[in-house]
Amino acid sequence: MMQESGTETRSNDSAIQNGAGPGNHLLECTLRESRSNGETPLEIGAAELAHLQQQQALQAARQILINQQPLSGIKTHKRNDKQPSLQVPVSVAMMTPQVITPQQMQQILQQQVLTPQQLQVLLQQQQALMLQQQQLQEFYKKQQEQLQLQLLQQQHAGKQPKEQQQVATQQLAFQQQLLQMQQLQQQHLLTLQRQGLLSIQPGQPTLPLQPLVQGMIPAELQQLWKEVTGSHTADDVVCNNHSTLDLSTTCVSSTAQPKASLLLNSHASTNGQASVLTLKRESSSHEEYAQNHSLYGHGVCKWPGCEAICEDFPSFLKHLNNEHALDDRSTAQCRVQMQVVQQLELQLSKDKERLQAMMTHLHVKSTEPKASPQPLNLVSSATLSKTVSEASPQSLPHTPTTPTAPLTPITQGPSVITTTSIHNVGPIRRRYSDKYNVPISSDWMISVDFLSLPDIAQNQEFYKNAEVRPPFTYASLIRQAILESPEKQLTLNEIYNWFTRQFAYFRRNAATWKGAIRTNLSLHKCFIRVEEEYGSFWTVDDEAFKRGHHIHRGRPRKPCPDEHFDQLVAHSPSLIKNIQTSHAYCSPLSAALQASMAENSLPLYTTASMGNPALNSLANAMREDLNGVMEHTNSNGSDSSPGRSPMQGMHQVHVKEEPLDPDENEGPLSLVTTANHSPEFDPDRDYEDEPVNEDME
DNA sequence: GGGCAGCTAAACAATG
DNA sequence: CCATTGTTTAGCTGCC
Structure with missing residues (x-):
């Protein structure tokens, strides 16, 4: 340097x-x-x-x-x-x-x-x-x-x-x-x-x-x-x-x-x-x-409180050695001076911070985003779960538009993004595509394994106004968008809007990032497409996300054999969500339940299974095989045969006739019950031990 | 060097 | 027909 x-x-x-x-x-x-x-x-x-x-x-x-x-x-x-x-x-x-x-x-x-x-x-x-x-x-x-x-x-x-x-x-x-x-x-x-x-x-x-x-x-x-x-x-x-x-x-x-x-x-x-x-x-x-x-200037001893006149430097030295030798007094004065220095340094630090905030603010107002606001402290409060950490131990990517960007994260105040939740943002982009040719120094994310929502929130203003690519994967951002929504569900267009609203970077090259969003929604098993009568929206299975929302490669992401359809329906949280969201339009409890499930699906399942051995088994199965089930579910849902879409099937067959009572956590039960309506559903099947075909490759 | 994760582009299909 | 939405695949890069 x-x-x-x-x-x-x-x-x-x-x-x-x-x-x-x-x-x-x-x-x-x-x-x-x-x-x-x-x-x-x-x-x-x-x-x-x-x-x-x-x-x-x-x-x-x-x-x-x-x-x-x-x-x-x-x-x-x-x-x-x-x-x-x-x-x-x-x-x-x-x-x-x-x-x-x-x-x-x-x-x-x-x-x-x-x-x-x-x-x-x-x-x-x-x-x-x-x-x-x-x-x-x-x-x-x-x-x-x-x-x-x-x-x-x-x-x-x-x-x-x-x-x-x-x-x-x-x-x-x-x-x-x-x-x-x-x-x-x-x-x-x-x-x-x-x-x-x-x-x-x-x-x-x-x-x-x-x-x-x-x-x-x-x-x-x-x-x-x-x-x-x-x-x-x-x-x-x-x-x-x-x-x-x-x-x-x-x-x-x-x-x-x-x-x-x-x-x-x-x-x-x-x-x-x-x-x-x-x-x-x-x-x-x-x-x-x-x-x-430092103690001598203008012929005067500058020892604190001294100001003795010294003709020349040798005399000053003599004075220094005589009058300011090592003793209790000098030591005490030194300590005082030490405090003064530390205080000044502290003040300097604060002022620098203030300056940084001012610069950031001004940058926000300016029309030239490249002038450099820096993302706020992204590393300070990493509080993600281990799973997330493991899933995303990635360094920050580079920014396409601000080469000088975030090198020195600073702390700043309030987050605009959200105060409603503490979801983990999730994986940080391991790298950034050099397509836009503007690197972000990865230094600013050193030692950051993952970010929490507060972290991204801290920088929200920055990304809102600076055309800096956020250092998060599309999947993380999509999840964030969904989780921020009141009902934890968004249509594709709403996801688009969230991106453009939250990140200046995504206000251009729309074709690129929109396509990426669609791809991510399709590829990541944690994103659940829920079809509605008037369209479809996306939810996120946060548990699956935390487990790792890896893109399935080398094989169809949603293979979904027909014979497993009912099983999938029975085990799939997405279906649960489908039901819930379907009821969202008629039940005020739906949103809360969705939120609960989205934020912590596992506890929900556990709770649902409490006191019910049968449900307990099911819950375990769901917990263990969540991803695989989701996969199949999505596969069906996105199948080219709309008539066979499990989502639609769920919606049409179960949702409206099986009101979900969130207070009693009967979602899974209802789901199982409704799943029986599926032609291929086998009530005698042991779903608990059913192997997950998620990893069938 | 291989595997993996992530991104981008593209093709394609379904839908409104 | 067109735009949107969604799926899938291929290729690339960077990291481990």
Whole structure:
């Protein structure tokens, strides 16, 4: 992604843009332009700066508390075998150990991984290293001048508005990227924290932080820094200044990723000049560090509640070590700051969510659906039954019309689709036909095995207005349409209307999807066609659906031997529904019963069989052989011989003369009774043990 | 590579 | 005759 492109762009000028992601062109161009202009790119977005502001105090506090000398990190890297070739900017290496996230801080504070003695040792080491750094910094002072200016721009906005204007566009470019990536950053950050900070072990008094440094490779440290600050630090500038360096990853953006780390290491191991360059960075970055110290600015200590005046950076360091050493007070202040940061992050998250909702809303109103609303959180509340899950462990398909669509599901409020039921939506489309050539990223459905109605409901507004193909199978949608209907039954045309009403996507290419609907209705045994006097409508056998409404292939879907017709009639829920729906026009209870059956046919059957051994057998048979029976039933119903249609037969023969009493759950019984009217019905037949020919293939 | 699931297209028939 | 509805089949793609 962006990280990759940025990595490549920075890591090697000779190989710039190789494999850069399409979505990173802006960033890439920005970086390129910056280099080509000979100016140091200030790739710090406003969001990053803001984030940095929030983290500065905490970072600085961490330095004090941990006493992790920046140069100690550098030295560690130098000792590392990988370090010589590692082209991590020294400044980055210096800064990184200072970086600490609230979580990290909490770990440190809570676990008390560092004893006061250890901290004292570290403090001494830090001071010694700082002196070394100061010496080095003189040598490369000239190289730092430009960087310093830029750093000043970053930290003291407004001092050099001219150059900042030049960077403004770059910042804007990053802002949008950052907003989208922040979630990934946070997740990755957690991983890095585990890799890094968790390696800190007490009981290593001499080098208590060694594990920390070694546990996190420099690239990771850089990434952590980036992620924590969400900004480009002076190191970014440095790395861009030294275009020959293979600094990869972190120079690019705040979205550090493991892959980038690997790239960095890979490059590092092959670049023999890295050590020299590292030294340069080492010296230069100290000044940068001084300039960029989160607790130091405008000659004032920025420790919360301090504001002590410090003439220069060394004096500031002295002040810091003296006044803000690791003690209860500092610790408490750190915790407070931690809370502040967390609160701000929370607020940021909420605001982002709000922004997303706003964008979605505006998109809804707009006439350009491709502009990108995103489906709401589709993965949050998967609550389907196991059967459904097994039936549909599919990833999301791609959208024909919105290539950029749903990558980042967001949560949102009320569902328009329905609040009346909690039916499972069902299978997600495993793939999407590339016929329309517009892929939907499957990422947005990662780990989604199935969706519940609330999920689809959450996104209903989205699909209503965005011409995005819903990531559900036709069967799932048809079922949804039917179940949403008041009486759990719809005519084909009503199903069409539901599709067009609920999904903008289905407002065109009607011939295609309508044909698909018809095909699905016919092929899926869970859909039951019920013929009425004035037409026909479709119901859904939800139990069959949950079991798996697989299309029957390689054989006639509805083979239905005549000799089984009566049996089928007797066992078929569809027939029951037929009766019910037939009565729907004369019985107010019909709808409720249908709904009950549609939503939970099995319980219904069980209830129906209660207290009646004969019915119990029948119910079991129905429960077990539901699908097969349905199949046969539909076969008859759709037979080319209308006169023999079981549906019609049921309707004509039984329905009207066998009122169904839902309260008593006599549907099956009535059905059996009426089934006796069938010429081929054998009352003595043992339907309970009758093998299902559903799977006869 | 095969099987499966899902989608699309098409042919065909029945019906209104 | 036409449109709609419904069935069936074939072919394709993607995933496992």
